[in-house]
Amino acid sequence: MRTMSQKDEIVAVIIEMIGALPQPPAQRATPETNIARDLGLDSLAVMNLVMQLEDRFDVSMPMDRLAEVQTIDDLAVTIADLQGG
Amino acid sequence: MAILDKFKPQQAAYTAMKTTGRDPFSVCFDEVVTPSEAVLKGRRIILLGTNNYLGLTFDRECIQDAVAAVRQAGTGTTGSRIANGTYGDHAQLERRLAAFYGCRSAMVFSTGYQANLGILSTVAGRGDTILIDADSHASIYDGCRLGGAEVIRFRHNDPDDLHRRLRRLGDAPGNRLIVVEGIYSMLGDTAPLTEIAAVKREWGASLLVDEAHSLGVLGETGRGLTEEAGVMDDVDFIVGTFSKSLGAVGGFCVSNLPDFDVLRVVCRPYMFTASLPSAVIASVTRALAHVHERPELRERLSRNAHRLYRGLAAEGFVLGPRVSPIVSIRLPSSEVAIAFWNALLDAGIYLNLALPPATPDNAPLLRSSVSAAHSDDQIDAALEAMVGIGRSLGVIAAPARRARDDQRAGVRLGEATWGQPGHGPARVAVTGS
Numbered sequence A: 001m002r003t004m005s006q007k008d009e010i011v012a013v014i015i016e017m018i019g020a021l022p023q024p025p026a027q028r029a030t031p032e033t034n035i036a037r038d039l040g041l042d043s044l045a046v047m048n049l050v051m052q053l054e055d056r057f058d059v060s061m062p063m064d065r066l067a068e069v070q071t072i073d074d075l076a077v078t079i080a081d082l083q084g085g
Numbered sequence B: 001m002a003i004l005d006k007f008k009p010q011q012a013a014y015t016a017m018k019t020t021g022r023d024p025f026s027v028c029f030d031e032v033v034t035p036s037e038a039v040l041k042g043r044r045i046i047l048l049g050t051n052n053y054l055g056l057t058f059d060r061e062c063i064q065d066a067v068a069a070v071r072q073a074g075t076g077t078t079g080s081r082i083a084n085g086t087y088g089d090h091a092q093l094e095r096r097l098a099a100f101y102g103c104r105s106a107m108v109f110s111t112g113y114q115a116n117l118g119i120l121s122t123v124a125g126r127g128d129t130i131l132i133d134a135d136s137h138a139s140i141y142d143g144c145r146l147g148g149a150e151v152i153r154f155r156h157n158d159p160d161d162l163h164r165r166l167r168r169l170g171d172a173p174g175n176r177l178i179v180v181e182g183i184y185s186m187l188g189d190t191a192p193l194t195e196i197a198a199v200k201r202e203w204g205a206s207l208l209v210d211e212a213h214s215l216g217v218l219g220e221t222g223r224g225l226t227e228e229a230g231v232m233d234d235v236d237f238i239v240g241t242f243s244k245s246l247g248a249v250g251g252f253c254v255s256n257l258p259d260f261d262v263l264r265v266v267c268r269p270y271m272f273t274a275s276l277p278s279a280v281i282a283s284v285t286r287a288l289a290h291v292h293e294r295p296e297l298r299e300r301l302s303r304n305a306h307r308l309y310r311g312l313a314a315e316g317f318v319l320g321p322r323v324s325p326i327v328s329i330r331l332p333s334s335e336v337a338i339a340f341w342n343a344l345l346d347a348g349i350y351l352n353l354a355l356p357p358a359t360p361d362n363a364p365l366l367r368s369s370v371s372a373a374h375s376d377d378q379i380d381a382a383l384e385a386m387v388g389i390g391r392s393l394g395v396i397a398a399p400a401r402r403a404r405d406d407q408r409a410g411v412r413l414g415e416a417t418w419g420q421p422g423h424g425p426a427r428v429a430v431t432g433s
């Protein structure tokens, strides 16, 4: 079973990775941040970020799952799910 | 909100581009005169962006056969292959394609796009996983969306990343299908097929290679990258198109799988669209014979590709990682790319403008495709125009300056360094690597 703290840890890693991007967003990301809309990232930058996360958590995110992700929290839930599965 | 309002951002970008020059998406030639020349607004221009790799669009024999076929079989089949659209010529072309590849079966589709749509959506189904190169052509992405398989992207041309992703799948049920391209259409780079075939074998996956840009271009007999890399036995499906080196329109898939022909009654993009007119089948059949019988076309193409690539590299342009008939120049911004493209057209050279986000690494590109039909003079004229405009736009340095700039010649895109405003020189990798 996935625990809350596991998901929260993933959220923290995602936020940290976003902060370390070559062109980080002006405002610090939060779990509610919409990845495509609020971070000023183009689709390629989003893909690269996702691939970095996939390596970090040793998962692959199928494209249909990715399509449902909007916020950083959604992304963390998906990664936690894939890890648990 | 009106139904098309969702496209406001694209509309705005398109309008902005049109105000800075011509509309690159609707160049309309008065006349296309030869495989390498057209007339645009009354002026002769050199065509350097048409994927007409072997220059067969005006081949005398191809035209003769097409004319004979249109007279004999009429202008269209008016139906799909399974309804009323299989003529003897379709079946014969399929046999010729199978023989050309040394494969058991071949299936002809109405376009290359539909071949990918059909094969990918059908051979992999619910419970299966398709692993595609992140830089795949739109038809591969769309074919994946049409089917029920899970789709996972791996980093462009990165067999290690592919390996990791197969490992992550573990022993989950379902088949795995790996999809790569022979030559990638934006930069002209090729897949590391030997390594990918090894990963495929290790994990017991199936492998599909889209040879759209490599049929008739690579390999001892023109079969493509699969042949060049010597991995015919490892590739389960080869997809290709008639719309580039074969100079017509249509697509195909060949395979050695014993039950391949069942796809004819389950593959919807094959079943529910009209089959190709006989005239197209006839010219394609002849063009395929040319690939086989006239290796000198491939040699000429290769010579022309080297001439353009070397010439541009020597001037300091940043190009794709390998010499191929697709020669792409990387430019620092979309504004420069659009200005460059317009200036080239003014100078009588037509090629492709590729803008983000449709390009690897989001780099604006000027994409040339060289043809066996180009003369040395045409390649040199294009080179001269590109160098002149490149200098005046500051994309490359003038000769005196370049001499000091120490050997930038031959810079490869995969290892290029770019000065980015505010960030100093940054290492730029080919997408995903």
Ligand SMILES: Cc1ncc(COP(=O)(O)O)c(C=O)c1O
Pocket: B111, B112, B113, B114, B116, B137, B139, B181, B185, B210, B212, B213, B241, B242, B243, B249, B250, B251
């Ligand atoms: C890699 C690749 N696959 C498939 C296609 C589709 O081919 P067609 O133009 O025959 O539909 C293209 C070309 O557009 C392509 O570049």
